[in-house]
Amino acid sequence: MGRPTMGRSKSRSVVLRQQLTQHLDAAFNLAYWLVENKQDGEDLVQEAFMKALLYEESYQGGDLRAWILTIVRNCVYSHYHRREKSKLEDSYDESTSELTSPIPNPEHFVAMKFEWEHVQTVLLEIPLEYREALLLHEMEGYSYKEISEITGAPIGTVMSRLSRARSLLSQQLQSRKTDSGAKQ
Amino acid sequence: MSQHVRKLLSAYLDGELPVSEFVLVETHIESCLECKAELQALQKLKSTLQNPKLYHKASPELHKRMQEKCESRREIISPRFFSFAAALAVVCVSLFLGYQYRGGTQDTLTQAIVDSHLRSLTAGHLFDVESTDQHTVKPWFSGKLDFAPIVKDLASVGFPLVGGRLDILDGVIVAALIYKRNGHIINLYQRPRSVRSMPVSRTIKGYNLEIWTESDLEFFVISDLNSTELNTFIESFKK
Numbered sequence: 001m002g003r004p005t006m007g008r009s010k011s012r013s014v015v016l017r018q019q020l021t022q023h024l025d026a027a028f029n030l031a032y033w034l035v036e037n038k039q040d041g042e043d044l045v046q047e048a049f050m051k052a053l054l055y056e057e058s059y060q061g062g063d064l065r066a067w068i069l070t071i072v073r074n075c076v077y078s079h080y081h082r083r084e085k086s087k088l089e090d091s092y093d094e095s096t097s098e099l100t101s102p103i104p105n106p107e108h109f110v111a112m113k114f115e116w117e118h119v120q121t122v123l124l125e126i127p128l129e130y131r132e133a134l135l136l137h138e139m140e141g142y143s144y145k146e147i148s149e150i151t152g153a154p155i156g157t158v159m160s161r162l163s164r165a166r167s168l169l170s171q172q173l174q175s176r177k178t179d180s181g182a183k184q
Numbered sequence: 185m186s187q188h189v190r191k192l193l194s195a196y197l198d199g200e201l202p203v204s205e206f207v208l209v210e211t212h213i214e215s216c217l218e219c220k221a222e223l224q225a226l227q228k229l230k231s232t233l234q235n236p237k238l239y240h241k242a243s244p245e246l247h248k249r250m251q252e253k254c255e256s257r258r259e260i261i262s263p264r265f266f267s268f269a270a271a272l273a274v275v276c277v278s279l280f281l282g283y284q285y286r287g288g289t290q291d292t293l294t295q296a297i298v299d300s301h302l303r304s305l306t307a308g309h310l311f312d313v314e315s316t317d318q319h320t321v322k323p324w325f326s327g328k329l330d331f332a333p334i335v336k337d338l339a340s341v342g343f344p345l346v347g348g349r350l351d352i353l354d355g356v357i358v359a360a361l362i363y364k365r366n367g368h369i370i371n372l373y374q375r376p377r378s379v380r381s382m383p384v385s386r387t388i389k390g391y392n393l394e395i396w397t398e399s400d401l402e403f404f405v406i407s408d409l410n411s412t413e414l415n416t417f418i419e420s421f422k423k
Binding site: 018020021024027028029032033041045050114119120143144163166169170173 | 228232234
């Protein structure tokens with residue numbers, strides 16, 4: 001996906017409005033994965049776009065998609081603060097959660113299969129901050145530094161969030177597979 | 185075998201490791217089947233996460249709505265517009281209040297003129313100095329006012345001067361000249377021009393009132409004379 005950049009100009013507002021809709025899918029995808037349902041996702045994207053248009057002066061150029069995703073993210077977090085504060089409080093304690101699971105044998109990893117349908121379900125079960133970092137990196141292709149700028153988290157934190165997100169996903173996918181195997 | 189590098193595998197996979205740690209991981213996974221297998225699993229997970237089926241695009245309806253929002257400025261009121269509107273509102277309110285104040289002040293003044301005129305007619309205090317001689321009336325004001333009123337006898341044009349008095353209008357001591365016209369009394373007030381001075385032509389309670397300024401003085405004239413004759417008086421006085 002492209003990273004349009006724009007300089008200051010008199011018609012910047014018009015250009016911004018024209019280009020903003022090009023990032024609607026990215027905005028909705030992030031909102032959907034963070035709020036976990038389509039209707040809230042659409043409402044939040046709409047809120048984010050209205051804010052973007054209202055405060056278009058604050059756009060200083062650069063990556064427009066990152067700018068709108070940052071606004072979407074802020075709207076999502078405000079949404080949780082308004083309606084579901086516990087969602088944020090359920091997040092993992094990043095300072096203490098370490099990768100402590102024993103290393104499985106190589107055959108275990110080789111045998112692992114990640115079906116997208118399972119990932120779709122399990123992705124919603126990992127902490128919000130981890131999911132957010134994973135989406136921005138894997139689906140939007142942002143670097144750690146760019147994710148750091150969007151989320152306001154230090155690069156080291158982004159790095160550990162991604163590492164833990166993958167580890168949790170792997171564990172939960174494996175656990176799900178094991179459970180379904182046992183039932184059969 | 186060197187220590188496992190599990191914590192670094194994710195960033196290694198993303199190409200985000202510093203050179204030193206990148207080399208460390210590269211070296212380690214050559215000889216560590218566990219870490220190498222875990223890296224492969226992470227690669228599979230990464231590939232799955234990039235499956236387009238996991239990417240939820242906005243609905244056509246949302247696209248349409250947002251397109252309309254972005255194309256229409258009418259629904260968008262920017263903070264700059266709010267600032268402009270607020271400033272405009274302040275100016276409008278200020279102008280309105282200013283107008284009201286000015287109008288209120290003017291109303292107070294014109295009412296004071298009417299009251300003074302009526303008082304002079306009914307209270308037997310038409311003049312302090314009774315004289316048709318402008319050279320008698322004018323010196324009488326000397327020392328009583330901080331300005332020198334213009335005194336003219338207009339008997340030659342049918343408006344004889346009959347006297348003068350001191351009065352107070354709107355809290356200011358003024359000079360009042362009294363003229364007659366076929367039994368009608370004309371009160372002509374003078375005071376130093378104020379910053380709020382503005383010409384007025386009104387009829388209040390059947391009395392015609394005119395206000396004008398000339399040089400540093402402000403003039404108020406009131407009478408039950410018709411406006412044509414009163415204007416003739418004014419024109420004659422101004423000559």
